[in-house]
Amino acid sequence: MKNIFLPLLALLILTFSCSSDDDTFYEEVVIPKGAYENGIIVSSEGGPSSISFISEDLSSSENNIYFNVNNEDLGVYLQSVGFHNDLAYIITDTNHTITIVNRNTFEKVGTITTGLQTPRYISFLNGKAYVSNWGDSADGTDDFVAVLDLSSNTVENTIPVGEGPEQVLANGDKVFVSHKGGWGTNNIVSIIDANSNIVDTITVNDNPDEMIINNAGELVVLSSGKEAWTGTETLGAIAKIDVNNNTVISNFEFEMGVHPNLMDYANGTLYFQTSENKIYTMADTDTALPTTSTIDLTTAYTYGMAVKGDRLFVADASFSSQSEVVVYDLPSATETHSFSAGIGASKIYFN
């Protein structure tokens, strides 16, 4: 009996050891490095969506950090990430979800799945978060800003706004919302009074998108204008708005044919990218748009941009292969580093 048992056991072991070759398909197993405390966070829309990390000193990088830590996917499409205290809020629009993670470890803390419909951007104010939502994208009248209670992570209120609310910027006791227009087009910035939830609007050029508050305390809004392919091309512009009385202080319009897309603010300087794929810089005190570019990019599809210190980070998105994040040194206007990122890399944040 024993004589049969041993070979049988051996056969059994052999069978199991042979059938476990499923694991060998993937060439590399990425072990999480643990801390994402200091560095650059790159979000990629997908699908599959993903988040990449680049160390502060640009010496190393890691893709798919959310998956590596949590062994699950985020869903599509990763629209934006908001940071508040120790947490990061990852917004995926098609599954109407905000995934909350610890911003240093990227361990999942929770999710918000009710009360959102096609969420886009988030901003934080007084224990609350304001999330822009397109609603049903085919319906231009159901768009809203969801107010999250950050202690319970639930939507406590919704504020109806005009079509296509995009970026959200909380400042003082006001929440500014740029209306890029969703699938359509729009030309307003909504101003929500955080105490009363009363909404005021300011008209700007078509398709307002990126917003910052400059060192002078002004709200700066970048409007792309309508591109030529729409059939009714309109001018792009950068508007400066007085946040106290909600009026436009100055409006810098671009010439026909040139449309600004991306904008960031650092070192007391405004950086923006145009449809010609050039980066321009503008000081707060400048009274006209710059005429000469700072860097002429060579990226194929400039989909995201951010500035920190002397470094300009550009997301060169691909939707059929890995994207690239290119780092430029601003003083010398030269490319210094490049990193791979996920499918459709779109936003760059500093942790």
Added chain:
Amino acid sequence: MKQIFFLFLLLSVCVSGNAQTPIDSIQKLDEVVLSDVKLKQYAPGYKIEVLKDSVLKTNGRSLTSLLAFNSNIYFKENGYGMVSSPSFRGTNASQTAVIWNGIPINSQLNGQADFNTISTSNYSDIAIRSGGGSVQYGSGAIGGSIHLNNNLQFTSHFDTNVRVGYGSYDTKNGSISSSYGGDRWSVILGIAYVDSENDYPYLGTSKKNVNGAYNNVDVNLNLGYFVTDNDVIKLYHQSFVGDRNLSGTISTPSQSHYKDRNHRSLLEWSHLAKNFNYQVKVAHLQENFKYFGTQTTENYSYGKVNTLIVKPTFNFRFTESIQLKTSVDYTKYTAEGTSFGSPSRSNVSATALLNHRLTKAFSYGVNLRKDFTSSFESPLVISVDTEYEVSKHYSIQLNGSRNYRVPTFNDLYWQPGGNLDLIPESSYQIDLGQKADFGFVQLKLNAYYITTEDLIVWTPNKGVWTPRNIAASESYGAEVELQSEYQFNSHYFKLNGHYSYTVSENSTTKKQLMYVPFHKANVSLAYSFKKMSMFFQYAFNGDVFTTEDNIKDRFSSLPSYDVSNIGLEYRILEKPQQQLSIAAKVNNLFDKAYQNVAFRPMPNRNFNIQIHYKF
């Protein structure tokens, strides 16, 4: 079997008319029975595999499940029952043509045929023609073509088949088809219905396919009538009405909903004579979809295309061994939709197919086509094919062709991005086939090379996605097809297998194209004994890359998988006038988790029971 069938038909047609010119060859019989004669008569050098009625009935009701287990074609399916697209010899979905009774039915909007919107229930046979067929079938027949055929029988008969079934995920199906005919006329009416919750669990997770329910009805009506002894009028009609929820991915459930409404009609008049046949076909096709972003919304986007085809064909038989078929067809496409306004396009094409049987063993064909299209220039396409029967058991087939695919309405007119400067994709290919037949075993071996340029690819351009003729690809590979039948007393065995090795790469980067597996294989084994029969099916799909990088990680590739099905049938009643059988099938027998599109799991082990009554 086929010979007997034709002989039978021949006999019956001869008997039917006294003063009729004797119809003396299989060639004319094809004209009577088939709508697409050139599939049989003008393709000596092409590999054609015909899946007969019996195969169609034991497989799934969709074209995807049929072909995944019975051909070399690879499928990617966005979850079971969802949008399904084939890759034939490493080409893409819009380079595979689907031909309904000789008429191309790929969508004019995206160039593809969704193989899950084609019910296999109501066809007499489905043929798989490998290799380029643009001369014969027009745009898109680059990798190969799938032919859905309804054959009309002009014999006195009246048969009705009723099938009802029930299976996992609350799947209900039913079909009824009646075939009725006499010497001069023939009618086939078929209706097939399927409805499924399709809410299968995603194996290895706690999730399930929450938004995958579908139902569809397919109606086919085919009529044939001999007006005179030499003139036959035929009408083919098919309607498909499908409602589907579109499954999401594992992490992003979807709420969207999709309605397909496809109607196809073909009226055909053929004049049959010994040396000169002519035929006029008039076809009307309508494709219509509505997409709803959520379950509750009343807002939808839609697209609709009406296609009118008028096609006179002249067939000359100069001698017993030389025949020439010429046709000039006029096609008018009229589209409308949410994202592309209401464009239209017309096309005139002239085709000449020459077939010459030089000796009994050697035949060849030379075929030409030129299209004149209102929106762009189409190339002159040509194909040459030949077959040489080396011995009774062995023959060689060779074909070479130039093929093309025109830009679709989406490519040309989509707002934003549509590009009116596009030109057709252009492709050359060569295909060498060998056939060995040892009676109980038939083996086919093919090797091919396809090069395609001016591939239409959508890329971002100043923030707007726009299609451009920018890519080129090369595909080469080998295919093996094996058929074997063996009978021993009352035991009957049938074995059918396919294997393909496919390299299909971007000509510039030399990287394998997305969703083209290097290896694909399938085997079916059927066994019957007296009143029992059973089958086992196995399909293997090799690793695929899901992005262009050719990186093997879970975000850029899918591992290989294999899936097996088993079925058992018992014939309760087996009389010439009445037959009753009950069948059970287990799909994904070994309960394997697999995906053929990334993040979209396919069903776990599932069961299905069918009752079939024929009278």
